[in-house]
Amino acid sequence: MKIAILGYGTIGSGVFEVFGTNVDNIKKRAGEEITVKRVLDLREFPGDPVEARLTHDFRDIADDPEIECVVETMGGNEPAYTFLKELLLKGKSVCTSNKELVANHGTELLEIARQKKINFLFEASVGGAIPIIRPLMESFSGDEIIDICGIINGTTNYILTKMDRDGADYADVLAEAQAKGFAERNPEADVEGHDAARKIAILASLACGAEVDFRDVYTEGITKLTALDFEYARRMGRVIKLIASMRKIDGKVFSTVRPMLIPAETPLYTVNDVFNGILVNGRFSKSIMFYGSGAGKLPTASAVAADVIEVAKNRGRNIPIVWSNKKQPIEDRMEQKNDFFIRVKHSDKHKAKEVFSGVHIDELKPENGEFAFIARNMAEKDYEEAAKKVDIINKIRLLNVAQR
Numbered sequence: 152m153k154i155a156i157l158g159y160g161t162i163g164s165g166v167f168e169v170f171g172t173n174v175d176n177i178k179k180r181a182g183e184e185i186t187v188k189r190v191l192d193l194r195e196f197p198g199d200p201v202e203a204r205l206t207h208d209f210r211d212i213a214d215d216p217e218i219e220c221v222v223e224t225m226g227g228n229e230p231a232y233t234f235l236k237e238l239l240l241k242g243k244s245v246c247t248s249n250k251e252l253v254a255n256h257g258t259e260l261l262e263i264a265r266q267k268k269i270n271f272l273f274e275a276s277v278g279g280a281i282p283i284i285r286p287l288m289e290s291f292s293g294d295e296i297i298d299i300c301g302i303i304n305g306t307t308n309y310i311l312t313k314m315d316r317d318g319a320d321y322a323d324v325l326a327e328a329q330a331k332g333f334a335e336r337n338p339e340a341d342v343e344g345h346d347a348a349r350k351i352a353i354l355a356s357l358a359c360g361a362e363v364d365f366r367d368v369y370t371e372g373i374t375k376l377t378a379l380d381f382e383y384a385r386r387m388g389r390v391i392k393l394i395a396s397m398r399k400i401d402g403k404v405f406s407t408v409r410p411m412l413i414p415a416e417t418p419l420y421t422v423n424d425v426f427n428g429i430l431v432n433g434r435f436s437k438s439i440m441f442y443g444s445g446a447g448k449l450p451t452a453s454a455v456a457a458d459v460i461e462v463a464k465n466r467g468r469n470i471p472i473v474w475s476n477k478k479q480p481i482e483d484r485m486e487q488k489n490d491f492f493i494r495v496k497h498s499d500k501h502k503a504k505e506v507f508s509g510v511h512i513d514e515l516k517p518e519n520g521e522f523a524f525i526a527r528n529m530a531e532k533d534y535e536e537a538a539k540k541v542d543i544i545n546k547i548r549l550l551n552v553a554q555r
C-alpha cells in the first residue's frame with residue numbers, strides 16, 4: 152500500500168521514520184509492504200531522507216490514484232479539514248493525530264468514510280502512544296462506558312508535577328517548561344484546558360456513540376494555581392492534576408475539565424511529568440487504567456502507524472465506529488455536587504463559615520494569614536452563590552474516588 156503524509160513536523164517525521172525503520176514488522180502485521188510515497192510540507196529539508204519524496208503541492212497526493220491512505224499530522228483546522236474532506240470524498244482513507252480537527256469535524260468526516268467504505272482513524276489524537284481510541288471502539292463493545300476520568304494533557308501535567316516537587320509557582324515553571332520545549336510559546340490551549348476539552352469530547356463521543364461538542368465541556372485551566380495550593384494538597388495527602396472527565400448518571404452525561412485534588416488511592420495520583428493516564432469505568436468491566444506517553448515524536452507516530460496498518464487490513468470495508476451525528480446533550484454542571492477546598496483571607500473566616508454554613512466544613516490549619524477549609528457535597532450553583540459573598544483566594548475541587 153502506498154501512503155502519503157501531510158506535514159513533516161514532529162509527528163509527521165516520526166511516522167516517516169517508523170515506516171522507514173520498522174519495515175519487516177509492519178509488513179508481517181499489515182500483510183503487505185507499506186511505503187511512504189509522498190510527504191507534503193511547505194518547507195525544504197536539504198539532506199533529510201524525506202527529500203526525494205517531498206512535495207509542496209497537495210495535488211501530487213490528492214490526484215495520485217496509487218496513494219490509498221493519507222496520514223495527516225499538520226495540526227489545526229485549516230487547511231487540514233479542506234484537504235481531508237477532499238481525500239475522503241476521493242476514496243482515500245485518512246489517519247490523523249489532529250485532535251482539533253477530530254473534535255471539530257469528526258462527525259462529518261466519519262460519515263463520509265462510512266459512505267465511501269473507507270476509514271477515518273484517529274488513535275493518536277488522544278493520549279499519544281496510549282491505545283485508547285480502539286479499546287473504546289472495540290474492546291468495550293460488550294460493555295457500557297459510564298465514566299472516563301483522565302490526565303490527557305502532557306504539558307500541564309509536566310507543569311503541575313514540577314510545581315508539586317519543587318514548590319515553585321506556576322509562572323516560573325511555565326517559563327522553564329517553555330525553555331526546555333515542553334510547553335509551546337503560546338501555551339493557552341494547554342494551560343487553559345482547551346486541548347484536554349477537545350480530547351475528552353472525542354473520548355466522550357465514542358463512549359456515548361453520539362457527538363459531544365467540546366464547547367459544551369465546562370473547562371477551567373491551571374493558571375490560577377500557586378505553590379501554596381500544592382502545600383495544602385500535600386497536607387491532605389493529595390496532588391493537584393488537571394482532570395478531564397465524562398460521566399453518565401441516570402442517563403445524563405456530564406463532562407468537565409478542571410484542576411482537582413487527587414487522593415493516593417487512585418492510580419491517577421502517580422501519573423507524573425508528561426505522561427498521560429486515563430481511568431475508564433465500564434458498567435461490567437469496572438475500573439481499567441490506561442497509562443503511557445501522551446505525546447512525543449515516536450510514541451505518537453507508533454499510534455498513527457497502527458491506524459495505517461488497520462487501513463491496509465480493512466480495504467473496501469469501513470471499520471464501524473459508533474459516533475453518530477446525533478448531538479449528545481451535556482448537562483449543566485450547576486446541578487452537580489462536589490467537595491470544594493476553599494481558601495479565604497483569615498479575616499474572612501467568620502463570614503466564610505456563615506456563607507458556607509449549610510455544608511460540612513473541615514477546617515485546615517491557618518496558613519499565611521489564611522483560612523482554608525473543605526466544603527463537602529455542595530452543588531456547583533450553591534458554591535457560585537456563596538462565592539459571591541466572600542473573597543475567595545482560590546478553590547479546587549476534590550476527586551471523590553468512591554464515586555468513580
Ligand code: HSE
Nearest residue numbers: 303304305306445446
Ligand atoms: N499539547 C499536547 C499535550 C500534545 O501537552 O498533551 C499532545 O496532544
